[in-house]
Amino acid sequence: MKFKKMLKIELKKNEDFPENLLDLLPRGYQELNHIAILNLKPEIRIYAQEIAESMHKILPALNAIWQRTGKIEGKYRQPQGLAHLWGDKKSEIIITENHVKYKFDFTKIMFAKGNVTERRILPTRIKEGEIIIDMFAGIGYFSLGMARTKKPKKIYSIEWNLVSFNYLCENIQLNHVDSIITPIFGDCKEILKDFVKENEIRADRIIMGLLPAPIDAIPSALSVITDGGVIVYEGIEGKESTELFEQFSKIANQEGFLTILIERRIVKIYKPHLYHVVIEILVKKN
Ligand SMILES: C[S@@+](CC[C@H](N)C(=O)[O-])C[C@H]1O[C@@H](n2cnc3c(N)ncnc32)[C@H](O)[C@@H]1O
Known part of the structure; x- marks a missing residue:
């Protein structure tokens, strides 16, 4: 089943989340080492916590969920507006790709x-x-x-x-x-x-x-x-x-x-x- 559909089903169980906003849920998310980074539409950002709570139930392999409200901007190409929602708060990670190890803090550095x-x-x-x-x-x-x-x-x-x-x-x-x-x-x-x-x-x-x-x-x-x-x-x-x-x-x-x-x-x-x-x-x- 697709991510959005699974998330909708789980969130329907939460009475605090308005049913008329279910269609605005994201289709996917960015994942770095079992850490999910969500880009939420402005209308549902106030429910970010509820969304994260439901999301970790349907994706038990996740260690943490974050929300991004800004873009990669400025002369240093830094990611803006990353907020922790659920799970492990550590933001420094090591990604291994094509046998190369990249260590960085994903709240400060783009990848x-x-x-x-x-x-x-x-x-x-x-x-x-x-x-x-x-x-x-x-x-x-x-x-x-x-x-x-x-x-x-x-x-x-x-x-x-x-x-x-x-x-x-x-x-x-x-x-x-x-x-x-x-x-x-x-x-x-x-x-x-x-x-x-x-x-x-x-x-x-x-x-x-x-x-x-x-x-x-x-x-x-x-x-x-x-x-x-x-x-x-x-x-x-x-x-x-x-x-x-x-x-x-x-x-x-x-x-x-x-x-x-x-x-x-x-x-x-x-x-x-x-x-x-x-x-x-x-x-x-x-
Ligand atoms: C983010 S990387 C882009 C890497 C690659 N293209 C990617 O998207 O994965 C570009 C880097 O150039 C640096 N940068 C920009 N202008 C620079 C300059 N004039 N001298 C040295 N570094 C610079 C930024 O700080 C940034 O770390």
């Missing part, structure tokens, strides 16, 4: 489960001995998987949110990849300026994993890419659109580079008719 395939595919594209820069590293979403392949010579993982950065450092230890990943705290655009000044660090591959597409950071990425290097760029566009590649290429051409599209992957649906897309671009000095 997009829908990006699981991308987290698996990206490391498979790495070539032996590459120097990689992960410009928007977060807790190590992409860096950890790439490092675990043991192929890169070095990954510089840059993050400017201190909470994420501290988890990135912990996750590097947890996954035993400290000989490959060097975590760097700060604004990637400033850090890359230092890379240029020192004239030492150049990357064969640069990961630009941020939504919406970090257009303003393209010149910084180009300033440290090797001739023939690959830049992995993310954004939101239509199913068959070439907008992201054109946007990137326009700036790259102005900066004196030629661009070749190697691959385009749809990560997930973002909203109707719009998709979270990843493109891999080979850049060559013109």
Whole structure:
């Protein structure tokens, strides 16, 4: 039986929950390690406690139930408005995915489960001995998987949110990849300026994993890419659109580079008719 139907049947037994609101119950929920996170419609939020009480009865494997009333927002891409409803109150968890361990506090840090395939595919594209820069590293979403392949010579993982950065450092230890990943705290655009000044660090591959597409950071990425290097760029566009590649290429051409599209992957649906897309671009000095 479907979740919503089961929840409706259980809640009907609760006289405090108005019957005319039963249709507004959610169809599903996000689950992280037996912790359910509910997005409730505003009309039924005052009954969140009653909903959680019924929900754990129909899903006994759950350890905790939380409610999310906000979005993932701000320059640090932090989840907003998470409130505990039932069960274990601990919000720091370790998720194991594709043999990589990610430790984080889900009330402070985003973890997009829908990006699981991308987290698996990206490391498979790495070539032996590459120097990689992960410009928007977060807790190590992409860096950890790439490092675990043991192929890169070095990954510089840059993050400017201190909470994420501290988890990135912990996750590097947890996954035993400290000989490959060097975590760097700060604004990637400033850090890359230092890379240029020192004239030492150049990357064969640069990961630009941020939504919406970090257009303003393209010149910084180009300033440290090797001739023939690959830049992995993310954004939101239509199913068959070439907008992201054109946007990137326009700036790259102005900066004196030629661009070749190697691959385009749809990560997930973002909203109707719009998709979270990843493109891999080979850049060559013109
Ligand atoms: C949340 S991750 C996105 C990871 C991945 N694309 C995903 O959805 O799973 C993006 C990270 O970039 C960081 N960030 C944003 N702008 C930055 C900047 N200018 N310099 C360094 N880090 C930045 C944010 O703090 C955030 O942790």
